Amino acid sequence: MTTPVKTPVKTTALTKRFGGTLAVDGVDLEVRAGEVYGFLGPNGAGKTTTLRMLLGLIRPTSGTVTLLGEAQDKSNKGLRKVGALIEGPAFYPYLSGLDNLRVLAGHAGVDRARVDAVLDTVDLADRARDKYATYSLGMKQRLGLAAALLKKPELLILDEPTNGLDPAGMADMRVTIRKLAADGCTVLLSSHLLAEVEQICDRVGVIDHGRLITETAVADLRGEGRLRVLARPFDRARDLLTELLGAGAVHVEADALELDVDAADASGINAGLVGHGVSVSELRWREPDLEQVFLELTGGVSHVD
Amino acid sequence: MLTSIRAELIKQTRRPANWLLLAIAAVLTLTFAYAIPYAGLSSGPSGAPGSGRGLPSMLPEAFVGNALGGVPIFVGALALVFGVLVAGSEYGFQTWKTVLAQRPSRFTAYGSKLAVVAIANLIGVLTLFAAAAGGSAAVAALEGAPMNWPSAGDIVLGMGVGWLVMTMWGACGALLGIAFRSVALPIGLGLVWMLAIQNLLASIAAPALEFVGELQKVLPGPNTGALAAAMGAASETPGVDALVGSGHATIVVAGYLVAFCALGGWLMHRRDIL
Ligand SMILES: Nc1ncnc2c1ncn2[C@@H]1O[C@H](COP(=O)(O)OP(=O)(O)OP(=O)(O)O)[C@@H](O)[C@H]1O
Numbered sequence A: 001m002t003t004p005v006k007t008p009v010k011t012t013a014l015t016k017r018f019g020g021t022l023a024v025d026g027v028d029l030e031v032r033a034g035e036v037y038g039f040l041g042p043n044g045a046g047k048t049t050t051l052r053m054l055l056g057l058i059r060p061t062s063g064t065v066t067l068l069g070e071a072q073d074k075s076n077k078g079l080r081k082v083g084a085l086i087e088g089p090a091f092y093p094y095l096s097g098l099d100n101l102r103v104l105a106g107h108a109g110v111d112r113a114r115v116d117a118v119l120d121t122v123d124l125a126d127r128a129r130d131k132y133a134t135y136s137l138g139m140k141q142r143l144g145l146a147a148a149l150l151k152k153p154e155l156l157i158l159d160e161p162t163n164g165l166d167p168a169g170m171a172d173m174r175v176t177i178r179k180l181a182a183d184g185c186t187v188l189l190s191s192h193l194l195a196e197v198e199q200i201c202d203r204v205g206v207i208d209h210g211r212l213i214t215e216t217a218v219a220d221l222r223g224e225g226r227l228r229v230l231a232r233p234f235d236r237a238r239d240l241l242t243e244l245l246g247a248g249a250v251h252v253e254a255d256a257l258e259l260d261v262d263a264a265d266a267s268g269i270n271a272g273l274v275g276h277g278v279s280v281s282e283l284r285w286r287e288p289d290l291e292q293v294f295l296e297l298t299g300g301v302s303h304v305d
Numbered sequence B: 001m002l003t004s005i006r007a008e009l010i011k012q013t014r015r016p017a018n019w020l021l022l023a024i025a026a027v028l029t030l031t032f033a034y035a036i037p038y039a040g041l042s043s044g045p046s047g048a049p050g051s052g053r054g055l056p057s058m059l060p061e062a063f064v065g066n067a068l069g070g071v072p073i074f075v076g077a078l079a080l081v082f083g084v085l086v087a088g089s090e091y092g093f094q095t096w097k098t099v100l101a102q103r104p105s106r107f108t109a110y111g112s113k114l115a116v117v118a119i120a121n122l123i124g125v126l127t128l129f130a131a132a133a134g135g136s137a138a139v140a141a142l143e144g145a146p147m148n149w150p151s152a153g154d155i156v157l158g159m160g161v162g163w164l165v166m167t168m169w170g171a172c173g174a175l176l177g178i179a180f181r182s183v184a185l186p187i188g189l190g191l192v193w194m195l196a197i198q199n200l201l202a203s204i205a206a207p208a209l210e211f212v213g214e215l216q217k218v219l220p221g222p223n224t225g226a227l228a229a230a231m232g233a234a235s236e237t238p239g240v241d242a243l244v245g246s247g248h249a250t251i252v253v254a255g256y257l258v259a260f261c262a263l264g265g266w267l268m269h270r271r272d273i274l
C-alpha cells in the first residue's frame, strides 16, 4: 500500500483583519509536495501574517489551514514535521547557540543528537559555544535555520531567509535551501526579491494588499523581453522608432530606449536607424525581468487607477 | 510537557539574573533577621525596627519565622520579578514565535513556565530556610545557647507556606509579563503595588476607612502577612500582621494563585503572538 502524498500546505479563504486593516484577504494557497514555493510580495503585502497563521501564532479571522494533511488547530499537531523561521531569528541572548538549540529541542521533543547534526548542517559547530548575543547577523540567521531543521521537517517555512545577509551569505542560504529541497523537503519561502525567487523557486504565489494575485510556475511568470537601444541623437532616434513601431512599443529608460519587439528584428532596426543618420552605440536583447512582471501585476495595476 | 519543562529549566538556570534574585533574597533575610538584631543585642535597643528583639528570636527554635519574615514584602517582590522575567522575557526577546514554532501548544509552553516558577520558588524557599538555619546556628554557637530545632512538621509546614506565597507572587509576575508583553513595565507596576501601595493601604488607608480595612482581608498582601505571622515571623516586621486566621489566609492566597495562573493562561490562549 502506498501512502498518499499529503499536500504540505493548503489554505482556504484564509483571512486576517487587524482592527481596520485587512492584512490577509481570502488567500487560497496550495504548496505541493517536494517543491520550493516562493511567496512573493512587497513590504506590508501580508506575507508574514499569512505564514504566522500557518504556524498558529496568529489566529485567522476566518478560513482554514491544513499542514501535511493535518488541520492546524490549538494543539499544534500539524507542526510535528514543520520547521519555521519567521521574520528574522530570535533567541535567548544570554545562552550559547548550542544551549539555545538544546532548549528548542526540548520544546520540540526531539533528541539532543539532532542539535549537533543541525549545527553541522548550517556550519556553525565551531561557534556553537559562544553566546548568541555575540553572533553576527549571518550567524544568527544560520542558527535560525538550524532551529527550523531540528524536527527533520518535511515542510520548511522560511520568512525572508536571506534578509540582512551579504551576497555571499545569501548565496550560501540559497544553496542550503536547494540542497534541503533536493533531499525531499518541501519549502515555502517568502521574499520581496524577485531575483531570489527566480533562482530558487519552482512555483511562485504573488501577494499584494493581502490578496493572492497569481499562483504560477516561475517560468510562466516571465514576461516578454525587450530590445535595448543606445543611440545618438536621442530625440531623433526616439521619433524614428515611434513612427516605425507606434508609441506603445517604445519605452524611455533613463538614457536608453527599450522596444517591445522580437529579438530577430534587431538587425532591421539597426539598419533603419543608421540609414537615417542615427549612430547606434548599443543594441542588446534584455532578458525579461521578473521585477517588471511583478510591477505589472501589482504596482502597475494600481498606477493605472 | 516534561521535555518542555526541562527546556524551560535550562533557560532559567542559565540566566544569571535569576541567581542574583535568589542571592538578594537570602542576604536580605539574613540581614534583617540576624545581622541587624544581633548587632542590636550588643549595642542595646536603638529604636530601629527589629533591632530591639532579644536573643531568643534568633535562636534555632525561632528560625522558621525568621526564614519567612521577608516573604510578605521583599521576598515576595523578588518572586514577582522572577515571574515577570520568566514570562515577559519571551516577548522582550521575541522568542515566543521561536518556541511555539517547535510545536508545543501554547498550553504546554505556558504550563511549563508555571511549573518552573513553582520549582524555582521551592529552591528559593529551601535556600531561605537553609540561610536562616545557618544564621540561627551561628547565633546559638556564638552565644552558647542551646540548639533546640523546631519539629520536622513545623519546618515542612513553614516551607509549604513560604512556597505557596512565593509561587503566588511568581504567578502574578508571569501574568503581568504576559498582560503587558514586556518586562520593565510589569516589574515597575508590580513593585509599586507591593512596596508602596500595600504599605500605604495598611498604614494609612485601613485605619482611616473601614471598608479599606475590610478590603485588606481579601487582598493578597495582608493574607501573606498573616500566614507569615502564623508561622512565627516577628510581628514588628513590615507586612507581617495576624490580620486574619491562617486558614482564611491560606484559602485566599491559594485562590489568588489559581486565579493568576488561569488569567495568564486565558490571555496566552486568546491573543496573537506578534
Ligand atoms: N499586529 C498587527 N496589528 C496591526 N496591523 C498589522 C499587524 N501585523 C501586521 N499588520 C499589517 O498587516 C499588513 C501585512 O503585514 P505583514 O507583516 O504580513 O507584511 P509582509 O508582507 O510580511 O511585509 P514585509 O515584507 O515588510 O515583511 C501590513 O499592512 C501591516 O501593517
Ligand SMILES: [Mg+2]
Binding pocket: A047, A048, A049, A087, A159
Ligand atoms: Mg514580513
